[in-house]
Amino acid sequence: MHSFPSHHTVERLERERVMASLIVPDIFSATEDAETLRKASEGWGTNEKAIIEVLGHRNAAQRKQIREAYEQLYEEDLVKRLESELTRDFEKAVYRWILDPADRDAVLANVALRKSHPDYHVIIEISSIHSADELLEVRKAYKLRYKRSLEEDVAAHTTGDIRKLLVGIVSAYRYEGEEINARLANSEADVLHDAIKDGSFNHDEVIRILSTRSKAQLRATFNRYQEDQGTSITKNLLVEHPDDFLVALRTTIRSLNDPSKYFVKVLREAIKRAGTDEDDLTRVIVTRAEKDLKEIKEEYYKKNSVSLDQAVAKDTTGHYQAFLLTLLGNNEE
C-alpha cells in the first residue's frame, strides 16, 4: 500500500544518524576502495591496516557499492576473497561487517541455530530489537540464502516452550505506533504476574503477550507490573538455577524493554568472561556501529565507570582490536 518509508522508518533513520558510532568520510570512491582492498590482499601477506582504514569507515550502502565495484573490476566476490585472506577474530569481524545488515543477521541467526546448544539470545536479539520491517528484511535474506524460512529453522533446532517463544517472536510483525491501551497493560501485567507467581507458568499466555503486542504496549505493561508489584518483572524472573526457557524469557523481556541497557550487559559479560567472548563482542559492535553504538557507549560508561573503548582496548589485541576501535568511532590508531 505504502511504498515510501513510514514515519517510523524515518524516525529510526534519523536516530541512527545521530547515534551511530561509525565515522564516515564525506568523499568516497567505491572504485578506489576496491583497488585499495585488492592491493591490500595481494602479494605476500595481507595489509590488515589498509583493510581497516577503508572498511572501518564505510557505511552499509557504501560497502555494498565497494563489493559491486570490486566484482566489476576483478570479476571476483570480495567477500569470498577476504574470507580466504583474513584469519580468526579479525577475519570473522570483517566478514560480518562487510555483509548487508539483513544478510549479516541471517548468517548470525543461522550460525547461532546450528550450534549443538543454540545461542538463543542471538535469535532473541534479532527478533526483539529490530523494527518490524528490519526483522522482515532478515527473514527475506534468510530465505534467499538458505532456501528455508527463518522460523522453520528456529523450529527445527529447538523444542518445547523455547521453541514456542522463539518462533513467536521471530515471526512477529508488530504494530509500531506509540498509542497504548492502559486497561490492557493493567490486565496483562496481572496475567504475567499470575503466570510467574504460579511457578508452573502459563507459558502460552506469556508467549502470546510477548510475541504479539507492540513494544510501546509491552513497556506500558512492564511499567504497570513494576508499579503493582513494587519490583520489576525481570527481577521477579531471577531464580537460582533458571532453565533455558526462563533465561530466554528474561532475555526477551530485557531486549524488548530497553535495547541499550541490554547491549551494555551483553558487552560487559563478554569482556568480563575469562578470555573474552569474541562472538558476542564482535556481534554487538558490528551490528550496532551504524545504529546506536554511541548511545550504548554512553550507557556503558554510566554503568561501568570505564569507557567501552578502554574496556575493548584492554581485552583485545592486534588488528582485531584496531578494527573494533575503528568501528567504535576512534579515528586515529
Next chain:
Amino acid sequence: MHSFPSHHTVERLERERVMASLIVPDIFSATEDAETLRKASEGWGTNEKAIIEVLGHRNAAQRKQIREAYEQLYEEDLVKRLESELTRDFEKAVYRWILDPADRDAVLANVALRKSHPDYHVIIEISSIHSADELLEVRKAYKLRYKRSLEEDVAAHTTGDIRKLLVGIVSAYRYEGEEINARLANSEADVLHDAIKDGSFNHDEVIRILSTRSKAQLRATFNRYQEDQGTSITKNLLVEHPDDFLVALRTTIRSLNDPSKYFVKVLREAIKRAGTDEDDLTRVIVTRAEKDLKEIKEEYYKKNSVSLDQAVAKDTTGHYQAFLLTLLGNNEE
C-alpha cells in the same frame, strides 16, 4: 535486498493473467468512470446497473485510480459514498470489491475475528492461500487500518490450540522455492500420522510443521502420508463430532494443499446451505475474480456437473446476482 519482484511473484502474476475470470476493457478512463459513478449515485435512487457496468470490469489498479480520480473531482471518498448508497448483499459485495486486495483482506479478517464465534476459516484462507508477500501485505494493511497487528488480534480473539495454529500460520513467511527434502517429508509424514493416531494429538509438532514448512514441502509430506497410510491425511482427520481445532486443522491442510479444490468446496457449501451463505459466496468470488476464479469455475464444473455461474444465478437475485455474474466473467446481462 531485492526491490524487483522475485521470480515467484512474476510467476504468480502470469498465472493470474491467465486464470482471472474478470473481464477488463482495453480502453479505460479513471475520470470518466468517476463521473459515471457520481451520476449513478445522485438524484433519486441509485443506478446499480451502471455501478456494476463500471466496477465489475475494472481490476485492482484501475479501481484505485478511480478512487483517486473521484476524490480529486468531488473531494469525497468514493468508498464512503458507496457505503451510504448501497444496501445489503449488493452493497457489501461492491464495498469489498472496491478496496485494495490487501486492505480488503484486512477488513475480512477483522470482521471474521470480531464475531462471537470467529470465522476461523477466513483467517486460515488468508494465511494459507496467499503467497508469503501477499500475506505480508495483508499484515501491513491490517496495522495501518486497525493500529494493531493481525497476529495480535488473532491471539486476542482465540484461545488454546486454535490460537496456536492461527497465530502460527498468520505469522508465517514461508519459503517459496520448489525444492523439497524427501527425507524430511518422510519423517514429518510419520510425525503427523503419530499425532493423529495418538488421538491425544501432539498439537505442537503438527502446528510447527503446518506453520513453518514451505507449501511444496508440505505437499510432499501430505503425498507421502497418503502413500504410507493408503488414505489422505484429511480423510484421516474426519471424525463424527470434530471440535473447532480439528475443523481448523483440516481446513488449514486443505487450503495449503489445493486452494482451487478448497474454494470449490466453500462455494458448494455456501450455495447448498438453506438461504445461501452470502458472506462466503461474496468473499470467494470477490477475492478470486482477479486471481484464479476461471480455474475454480473449471474445477467446480468438474466436481458438480453444473456451472458455477448457473449455481450462482439460481441462488441469488437482483443486482447482487448481476454483480457476481459480472465478476464471474459474464459480459452480457
